[in-house]
Amino acid sequence: MNNKILETKNITKSFGTLKALDNVSFNLFEGKIHGLLGENGAGKSSLMNVLSGLYQPEKGSIYIKKQKYKISNPDHASRLGIGMVHQEFRLIESFSIKDNLTLSRSNIHKDDFMTAFKKYSEIFALNLSENETVSNLSVGEKQKVEIMKIIFNNSNIMLLDEPTAVLTPQETIQLKNSLETLATEDTKTIVLITHKLKEIREFTEIVSVMKNGKMVSQDLLTQKVSDNELINLMMGNVKKSQINKDNTIGDVKLDVINVSFKDPVNNIKKLSNVDLQIKSGEILGLAGVSGNGQVELANIISGIERTFEGKIIINDNDISNKGVKSRKKLNLSYIPENRLGVGLAPGVSVIDNSIVRDYFQTKLGPHLSKNRSAKYLENLINQFSIKAPNPKAEISTLSGGNMQKLLMGRELVGNPDVIIAAQPTRGLDVNAVEGIHNLLIDQRNRGSAIFLISEDLDELFKLCHRLLVIYEGKVIKSFTTTDSNISSVGLAMAGINE
Amino acid sequence: MNKYTLSKRQAVNELSTFYSFIAGFLIALIIGSIILLAQDKNPIDTFSLMFRLSIGSVNSLSSSLNKATPLILAGLGIAIINTVKLWNIGAEGQIFMGAIGVNFLYINLSLSNSTIFIILLLLSAFLGGAFCILIPALVKVLFGVNEIITTLLTNYIVIGLTIYLVNGPWKDPDSLNFPAAAYVGKEVYLPNIFGKLSYGFLICILFTALAHYLKNKSVFGYEMRIAGGSEMTAVYAGINAKQKAFLAMLIGGGFAGLAGGVELLSQTHRVSTGISQGFGYTAIIIAAITGMRPIGIFLVGTLFGALSIGGSVIQTIGVSTYIADIIQASTLFGALIIQFFFNYKLLKVDDD
């Protein structure tokens, strides 16, 4: 390992009482693709935000080419040649691609814009006019523009925060090729933040691992380190629980018959002829890259979306034309993908959020009993071990894991017959994930019919009896998890149905 | 380079609004003093005079409470609407519309039982205020049109309508050149509890309690909070968010309309452009400064009412009556500045 281009020493950054970064040291070597591995919440993004000038650390120092710098803002970072691609793109939607690529202060392709645009369009296989408005682009295309943007800003150090989360397997391979070209031909130094081992293997030469805000291992050669070592570093000691799938399966609880749906705003078909059945004690998984109709399907089953064709039957009751409350009465629970914003209302207190499902049961006429609500929350806190010290505080004062526990607890405390859980573990650390999985398994063993929507194939294979793959609004394939492999499901997610 | 960095506080002190208000009020008094000193007036003398003339006697205290009544009622209306996280900049217009509502019913109806008549007139004021916000509420829930702008614009429409009425169809020939409608009959005057204190203040207390209940203790208030937090969560919970927003706006408008009705029946006794002197805007200050809490609105509204009375009587010693407006506005500016330090903190950045 020759040219050390960047080095950080003892970086510390806190948010309130939470130490997001605790004495973190980190190295980057010129022209290499680095992996920064860690679970969600391990501090990867925080470290990258410090390097890109978004966060100011309380302690620590940063050296670029052996010289010490204090990176005071994103502009300063770009002048030092550091650019970051965030999970939420920093693109101005109403502007053209060209505007987005050229407005930055540190842009170096003012005079030879077209030459550079053509060159990188080729590297990224981007087939668009520079005058196209960004809001018309697909997610994958936006990401390409975003990466190009930091290249145009003369970034030699490119920090990519979970770039593959929004991509299909095919797009991921494309991205890998593009990044390799950039590293070898343009000697770009690249950091790929991820929590997926597979990507560390495929993309990177060097890997560093973070856990709980600390750097647990630095500068490992990807070739020389085993998956098990990485998992142990990343997760500490985890018992890999093998879940027993031989539980009793009962009668059909949820029956979705021939459901089709068009988006009423733009009349685009989002679902076509979806059929599925889930029995008591069964977990059915729905795999797919996000945006292929999962949210719409969940909303239709839970009664939020009412303008669809087809039938929804719960416990032999046809509820196709009924609303949210009547489904709750039939004991259906919905854990929506969008935790804060749908499942929980931001800016509203913990206690108010805790009774969203059952508030009409805690009321006396027009009066809402404070005591009953308080007891209700207390019960949830005890039963699901939620850390929520101040019930009157805003919901956003809870950690992601505790928010999800509150949401799950609220939806599961009534022992529902049917559960729709969409991306229930997204963004949570491994212990929280384990807790959520156990909650679902408990409900399954009790006899709930569970519909698990997830992008995480490991999770789906771990929990589900059967799997459906959704692509462009159609269920294109179904698997039983015991006798199929992950890669064939991955292919189906990309729309390849051999 | 920067030695300090800004950080958002995770938990904000529950009493921060109160502390900010106190600090803001002190800042405003300092600003007021500077202005008075610049005019060669002794601030301590002036403020103590204001204090004496606004709450120093039963009579002056009554005037202050009467003055506070429309401010509080309109402020409550703004707070109710803000439960669904919407703004009502149109309280001024709703106050006028409330007064118009009273006069409209008074002209078209005659009842011998004056208690029932007064109640009906006040109901008409409430409906007038609600009617005034109807269009902004409708276009908000149907099409998502920004309510800040529409409620603001309705102020000018309603004030225009008032000018039209008092110069045209409702013009009282006896009022000579002053454009105003005819006085309402003495039988529908809101009586005084004692001294000069009007029953309007009792209505004000009643509606403060009502607003407090509605916002903080009722199912409707809960549903408004969820709808205000996130429309998607409301839909998810089976709460009709648009309906709650619509109702909240109408009720809030009604509160401001009631302010106009009470003001007419207890103070001005007729419709003119003098029904409100910017009460609707002062009410926004009051509502914002208290973090939209009904009981806080009652207390701060009372204080601001006293300030207005104090401000208007010190004219006699040659101090501008606007000093009260300036103190009110500076209080909120001061409070906003202090609130910042409750929401954020400065962290020192080490160099190594």
Place this chain on the structure above:
Amino acid sequence: MIDIQLLGLLNATLQAATLLFIAALGELITEKSGILNLGVEGMISIGAVAGFITAVNTNNIFFAVIVGVLSSAIFASIHAIVTVVLKQDQTVSGLILTILGLALSSLIGKNYVGKKLDTKLESLFSINDPSNIFEVLLSQNIIFYISILFMILISYTLKNTMFGRRFEAVGEDSKAADSMGLNVIKTQFIATCLGGAFAGLSGVYLTLSYVPYWTDNMTAGRGWIALALVIFGGWKPYRTALGALLFGFLEALVPRLQTYGFELNPYIVKISPYIITILILVLLTIYKDGKTGAPKNIGIPFFRENR
């Protein structure tokens, strides 16, 4: 020959429109940077009184204009400090700016009510023949030409220059702009003060030429109309000018209605611009799919570390 009365109406329309337009242009700049300032009425008032007092005391019109413009800009900086630096609610802050501005200007101008100006802010040419349309157009106040100049300049800058695109980027998406190395806080701060300066220019035009005297609350709601104009114009300078002409026309028309023998009620004519603005806002929201032209980031305070 064109009817003199009609030209008189044209003249009055242009004057009234200028007054509104210059303030609206300032608000447009502020809003384009992502900051909503409801304090236009107060800012006009401060500029008006400061300019008037200076003119009365110094007899130097040029100096008076400078003082008026600067006073409003400094006054607007209160809003900039509270909303841009301290990230507090823009609606509340703007409203108090109006209340404070009206009260302060009344207080400061108390001894100047009824005072006469010796010199006025003049036109470049004086009218010799009020029946000649070219003379009417050429004899407008200097502020009229300045506002046209600013309209062209601002529209061109926003659309075609790197500076303008960057400025607009801040109002559209402050986080993206920040990541482009643009200084969001500085941009918004300056834009807010610039908005104040324009409102101040409108104010001095009011007291040094349009009326010209000083009395309490003489802004008479023009600041609110200016706010409405920005929406009316879809945040575009030329369309805003068109709106200003319409509002100015109606303001000029009201006192003339009877001379023309119309039976239209003047009070209804007076409120019609507000009704039209609401209608336009509703139509824009419905038919342009919510794309009223409003900067996306308006009203949202920028804090880099917001997660």
